[in-house]
Amino acid sequence: MNDLRELARKIRVLAIEAIYCARSGHPGGSLSAADILGVLYFEELRVDPTQPRWIDRDRFILSKGHACPALYAALALKGFFPAEDVRSLRKIDHYLEGHPDVKIPGVDAPSGSLGMGLSQGLGMALGARYGKRSFRTYVLLGDGDMQEGNTWEAFMAAGHHKVASLTAILDYNGLQGEDLVTKQMNYNPIAEKLTAFGWNVQEVDGHNIDQLRAALAAARSECDRPSFILARTVKGKGVEFMENQQVWHGSSTLTNEQYQQSLKGLEA
Numbered sequence: 001m002n003d004l005r006e007l008a009r010k011i012r013v014l015a016i017e018a019i020y021c022a023r024s025g026h027p028g029g030s031l032s033a034a035d036i037l038g039v040l041y042f043e044e045l046r047v048d049p050t051q052p053r054w055i056d057r058d059r060f061i062l063s064k065g066h067a068c069p070a071l072y073a074a075l076a077l078k079g080f081f082p083a084e085d086v087r088s089l090r091k092i093d094h095y096l097e098g099h100p101d102v103k104i105p106g107v108d109a110p111s112g113s114l115g116m117g118l119s120q121g122l123g124m125a126l127g128a129r130y131g132k133r134s135f136r137t138y139v140l141l142g143d144g145d146m147q148e149g150n151t152w153e154a155f156m157a158a159g160h161h162k163v164a165s166l167t168a169i170l171d172y173n174g175l176q177g178e179d180l181v182t183k184q185m186n187y188n189p190i191a192e193k194l195t196a197f198g199w200n201v202q203e204v205d206g207h208n209i210d211q212l213r214a215a216l217a218a219a220r221s222e223c224d225r226p227s228f229i230l231a232r233t234v235k236g237k238g239v240e241f242m243e244n245q246q247v248w249h250g251s252s253t254l255t256n257e258q259y260q261q262s263l264k265g266l267e268a
């Protein structure tokens with residue numbers, strides 16, 4: 001448990017370093033997703049960094065692709081590539097682009113255009129069913145994904161086809177680039193909607209390792225329903241001056257002082 005907290009902290013540190021070095025990126029949504037990514041990569045996902053394309057690996061899609069600094073940090077800490085590489089985020093001619101791409105070891109699907117991840121994940125999960133493979137598929141969604149039509153078709157189809165090997169996790173931080181999600185385009189009440197679509201819905205504190213762990217275990221033991229984990233999070237979590245501050249959504253240039261302050265906060 002302590003280890004997972006420490007790993008999530010390291011994900012945050014590496015993500016902030018990457019964004020600082022790149023002078024652009026999305027800190028708010030990277031920090032809110034760090035605990036979820038930590039539990040997934042260090043406890044849940046059956047993956048092997050020495051064989052990134054192993055056919056029976058669990059699949060993971062970061063549908064909110066703009067949070068890739070945190071994904072790259074998790075992949076690096078897991079051993080898919082060196083941690084130093086993360087600091088070359090968004091550099092021209094470097095492979096760690098500003099949004100995930102399948103040429104990056106450990107990345108199963110390209111993302112960045114919101115709303116694509118769940119249908120891709122559903123396709124992978126159906127591929128496992130028809131190919132008689134045992135891998136599971138996980139999709140991390142952001143509020144922006146929930147406002148795209150494609151996502152709702154996938155919710156409907158996965159519920160109808162009882163795709164139990166599919167787990168969607170929503171990083172529900174409630175803030176977007178422009179405004180509060182509830183003001184921009186409210187999609188609540190989400191639990192009721194997805195239950196009606198045939199999903200097993202659970203709600204957790206997305207920064208509570210125990211709750212995340214229990215929800216993922218419950219999802220794994222579901223036999224005939226896809227699982228949705230509504231993870232309540234704080235945008236910018238872990239760096240005090242960024243928490244719940246819309247301005248830290250994206251394309252952020254951190255001053256040296258802000259960078260030092262972030263690292264100091266994450267040391268605590």
Ligand SMILES: Cc1ncc(C[n+]2csc(CCOP(=O)(O)OP(=O)(O)O)c2C)c(N)n1
Binds near residue numbers: 029113114176
């Ligand atoms: C289809 C599409 N429209 C617009 C964008 C631009 N965009 C990037 S991030 C973002 C806001 C996403 O909000 P949210 O999912 O809440 O992000 P988080 O707080 O999790 O970082 C938008 C509109 C996009 N990437 N894709």
